[in-house]
Amino acid sequence: xxxxxxxxxxxxxxxxxxxxxxxxxxxxxxxxxxxxxxxxxxxxxxxxxxxxxxxxxxxxxxxxxxxxxxxxxxxxxxxxxxxxxxxxxxxxxxxxxxxxxxxxxxxxxxxxxxxxxxxxxxxxxxxxxxxxxxxxxxxxxxxxxxxxxxxxxxxxxxxxxxxxxxxxxxxxxxxxxxxxxxxxxxxxxxxxxxxxxxxxxxxxxxxxxxxxxxxxxxxxxxxxxxxxxxxxxxxxxxxxxxxxxxxxxxxxxxxxxxxxxxxxxxxxxxxxxxxxxxxxxxxxxxxxxxxxxxxxxxxxxxxxxxxxxxxxxxxxxxxxxxxxxxxxxxxxxxxxxxxxxxxxxxxxxxxxxxxxxxxxxxxxxxxxxxx
Ligand SMILES: *Cc1c(COP(=O)(O)O)cnc(C)c1O
Numbered sequence: 001x002x003x004x005x006x007x008x009x010x011x012x013x014x015x016x017x018x019x020x021x022x023x024x025x026x027x028x029x030x031x032x033x034x035x036x037x038x039x040x041x042x043x044x045x046x047x048x049x050x051x052x053x054x055x056x057x058x059x060x061x062x063x064x065x066x067x068x069x070x071x072x073x074x075x076x077x078x079x080x081x082x083x084x085x086x087x088x089x090x091x092x093x094x095x096x097x098x099x100x101x102x103x104x105x106x107x108x109x110x111x112x113x114x115x116x117x118x119x120x121x122x123x124x125x126x127x128x129x130x131x132x133x134x135x136x137x138x139x140x141x142x143x144x145x146x147x148x149x150x151x152x153x154x155x156x157x158x159x160x161x162x163x164x165x166x167x168x169x170x171x172x173x174x175x176x177x178x179x180x181x182x183x184x185x186x187x188x189x190x191x192x193x194x195x196x197x198x199x200x201x202x203x204x205x206x207x208x209x210x211x212x213x214x215x216x217x218x219x220x221x222x223x224x225x226x227x228x229x230x231x232x233x234x235x236x237x238x239x240x241x242x243x244x245x246x247x248x249x250x251x252x253x254x255x256x257x258x259x260x261x262x263x264x265x266x267x268x269x270x271x272x273x274x275x276x277x278x279x280x281x282x283x284x285x286x287x288x289x290x291x292x293x294x295x296x297x298x299x300x301x302x303x304x305x306x307x308x309x310x311x312x313x314x315x316x317x318x319x320x321x322x323x324x325x326x327x328x329x330x331x332x333x334x335x336x337x338x339x340x341x342x343x344x345x346x347x348x349x350x351x352x353x354x355x356x357x358x359x360x361x362x363x364x365x366x367x368x369x370x371x
Contacts, residue, residue, distance in 0.1 A: 002307075002308045003307070003308055003362065004308065004359075005308045005309075005310060006308065006309045006310065006350045006355075006359050006362065006363060007310045007350060008185075008310055008311060008312045008348055008349070008350050008351070009184075009185040009350070009351070009352055010352040010354070010355070011184045011185065011189050011352075012189065012241070012248055012352070012353055012354075014237060014240030014241045014243065015240065015243070018240035018243050019236060019237070019240050022038055022236035022239060022240060023233075023236060025037075025038065026038060026232045026233065026236065031232060032231055032232050032233075033229055033230075033231040033232060034212070034229060035208065035212075035229070036232045036235070037232075038232045038235045038236050038239060039057060039230055039231075039232060039235035041235075041239060042057060042235040042236075042238045042239045042242075043055060043056070043057050045239060045242055046195065046238065046242065049242055049245070050162075050163070050170050050172060050197075051165075051169065051170040051173075052170050052172050052173060052197050054197070054198045054199065054200060054201055054203065054204040055195045055196060055197045055198065055204065056195065056196045056198070056204050056207040056208050056211065057193065057194075057195045057230045057235065057238070058193070058194050058195060058196060058207075058211050058228040058229070058230055059192065059193065059194065059211075059227070059228045059229060059230050059234075060181065060182075060183065060192050060193060060194045060228075061088065061157070061159045061179050061180060061181030061182075061183070061194035062088045062091060062092055062095075062194075063194070063211075063226065063228035064179040064180075064181075064194040064195065064196045064228065065088070065089070065092035065096075065129070065155070065157060065179045066092050066095050066096050066226065066228075067196060067207050067210045067211055067226070067228055068155045068177040068179055068196050068207070069092065069093070069096035069098065069127070069155065070096060070210055070223070070224075070225075071177070071198075071203065071206055071207055071210060072126075072127060072153040072155065072176065072177070073126075074096055074097070074098050074126045074127055074153065075096065075097040075098070076097050076098060076126075077098050077099070077124045077125065077126040078098060078099050078100075078101045078122060078124045078125045078126060079093045079098045079099070079100055079101065079125075079126055079127045079128070079129050080100075080101045080102075080103050080112075080117050080120050080121070080125060080127075080128045080129070081093060081100050081101070081102060081103070081112070081128070081129040081130070081131075081157075082102070082103065082105055082111065082112045082130060082131050082133070082319075082339070083102040083104075083105075083318040083319045083320035083321075083331070083336055083339045084105050084110055084131075084133060084315050084318060084319075084339045084342055084343065085131045085133060085157065085315055085319060086159070086314075086315065086319075087319050087322060088159075089129060089131055089157050089319065090319045090324075090325055091324075092129070092157075093129060094324070098126060098127075099328070100129075100319075100325065100328065100330075101120050101125070101328070101330045102319070102320045102325075102328070102330040102331055102335075102336060102339075103116040103117045103119070103120045103330070104116045104335070104336045104337065104338045104339055105338050105339045105342065106139070106338070107338050107341075107342075109133075109136050109137075109138065109139070110133050110134070110136070110272060110286075110342055110346075111130060111131065111132065111133050111136060111137075111138035111139065112128075112130040112131070112138055112139075112143065113139075113338075114139050114142035114143050114145070114146050117130075117143065117146055118146050120330065121146070121150050121152075125150065125152055126152055126153065127147075127152050127153035127154065127155055128143055128146065128147055128152065128153070128154050128155070129155050129156075129157055130143055130154075130156055130157065131156075131157040131158075131159070131160070132156065132157070132158055132160055132161040132164060132171060133160060133315075134160055134272065134273055134283055134284045134286050134348075135160045135161055135162075135164050135187070135273070135280060135281040135282070135283035135284070136272070136273060136274075136280070137161070137164060137166050137171045138156070140156075140166075140171065140174035140175065143175075144174065144175065147175075153176050153177075154174075154175040154176050155175060155176060155177045155178070155179070156171075156172075156174065156175045156177070156178040156179070157178075157179055158171070158172055158178040158179055158180050158197070159179065159180065159181035159183075159186065159194075160181075160186070160187070160281075160283045160284070161178070161180065161281065161283075162180055162182075162186065162187040162188040162281060162283075163187060163188070163245075163249055163281045164279055164280065164281050165278070165279030166279055168279075171279075172197040173197075176198075176199065177196055177197060177198050177199075177203075178196075178197040179194060179195070179196050179197070180194055180195045180197070181193075181194045182194055182195070182234075182238065186283070187248075187249070187252070187281050187282075187283050188238075188241060188245065188248075189237075189241065190230070190234040190235070190237045190238040190241065191234055191237055192234060193230050193234050193237075193238060194230075209222065209223070209225060210223060210225040210226065210228070211225065211226070211227070211228040211229055212225060212227070212229055213225040213226065213227060248353045249281060249282070251353035251354065252281070252282035252283075252351065252352070252353050253275075253280075253282050255282070255285075255351055255352070255353070255355050255360065256273065256275055256282040256285055256351060257275055257276070258357065258360055258364075259271065259285050259349060259351075259360070259364070260275040262364050262368070263287065263364065263367065263368075266293070266367070266368065267292050267293065268289065268290045268291065268292030268293030268294070269287055269288070269289060269290070269293050269367070270287065270288040270290065271285070271286075271287055272286040272287065272288060272346075273285065273286065282351065283351075284314070284348045284351055285348065285349040285350075285351045286314065286346050286347065286348045286349075287346070287347050287348075287349065287367075288342065288345040288346055288347075289345050289346075289347060290345060294370050295370075297313070297344060297345050297346070297347055298313075300347065300366075300367065301313060301347060303366050303369075304363065304366050304367075307362060307366050309350065309362060309363050309366060310350070311347050311348060311349050311350065311363075312347075312348045313343075313346060313347060313348075314346065314348045315342075315343060315346065316343040316344070316346060317343060318333075318336065318339055318340065318343045320333075320336060320339075321333070321343075349363055350363055
């Protein structure tokens with residue numbers, strides 16, 4: 001008989017006792033959506049928790065990124081992005097009417113390389129859309145410099161970056177806008193959800209209007225908005241999730257630390273995320289399986305599966321290798337050597353706040369066997 005399955009992620013749920021008063025409030029008021037009172041309290045509490053001044057909670061990060069693009073005035077032209085991400089990053093560019101242009105990544109951080117971005121700038125470039133992949137901050141200063149030099153927007157896909165800080169400040173303060181995801185598998189979840197972090201109140205109000213069909217007031221619509229509203233139920237989950245959330249992050253660090261302690265120094269294997277670095281969120285535990293490891297990445301993936309351990313090959317295939325994008329000139333694999341190699345070598349190990357040590361040892365034992 002096989003041991004219990006271990007999946008790559010396991011969502012954290014708030015205490016039902018923290019949910020019930022909020023549900024009673026919603027059931028009592030019958031205000032279900034359209035920036036209700038629970039959502040407004042969630043926004044305020046979330047801004048405070050994250051250490052940012054202005055944000056709009058939305059239905060998910062994909063819609064949030066489309067809104068950010070629209071707010072930045074991007075309806076055509078090119079947007080430079082990373083191929084080493086979840087497909088939604090490129091979809092958001094396409095859905096807003098622009099064309100993604102892929103640039104290669106840095107081999108250390110696996111994030112967009114500012115020099116590679118600069119080499120892709122053309123008169124058609126409207127924005128840069130980098131990702132803080134696995135919660136590792138991208139080179140926010142280098143990218144801001146490129147964006148400023150060329151007068152283009154900088155919108156961060158911060159889907160992995162909930163709670164990430166650098167020099168004591170939220171990483172979400174960088175760039176023109178940042179977009180968080182609260183999908184079930186992310187560090188912080190509202191089942192589905194997201195937020196757009198912006199620099200001033202007027203922009204926040206503009207995002208709110210775009211998320212509600214572009215309504216400026218009851219009788220005027222000032223732009224082609226969409227429906228990206230978060231409802232009161234999801235907002236209640238968010239509000240309740242914030243209770244005790246520091247403990248969730250601390251527990252994730254413990255799990256990541258146990259992987260590092262046993263896997264750092266294994267021949268041919270590199271742990272991508274720095275551990276013990278203040279401000280990281282231990283969103284994931286990616287490893288790179290190089291030629292000096294005794295088997296290749298896919299063979300290790302299969303061995304883990306045999307042991308009922310479901311690691312994930314994030315991010316493989318590259319977005320640039322997926323059907324909607326593979327014909328783009330910038331998608332040619334030989335133009336993206338670092339990302340292509342990372343996609344062949346990467347494996348994300350199970351990591352969640354309550355992954356117990358015995359289960360984690362099953363994962364580690366498979367990796368150490370034979371090496
Ligand atoms: C999850 C994810 C998204 C999409 O988030 P949703 O809230 O599910 O729309 C976008 N970008 C990255 C990098 C992601 O991991």
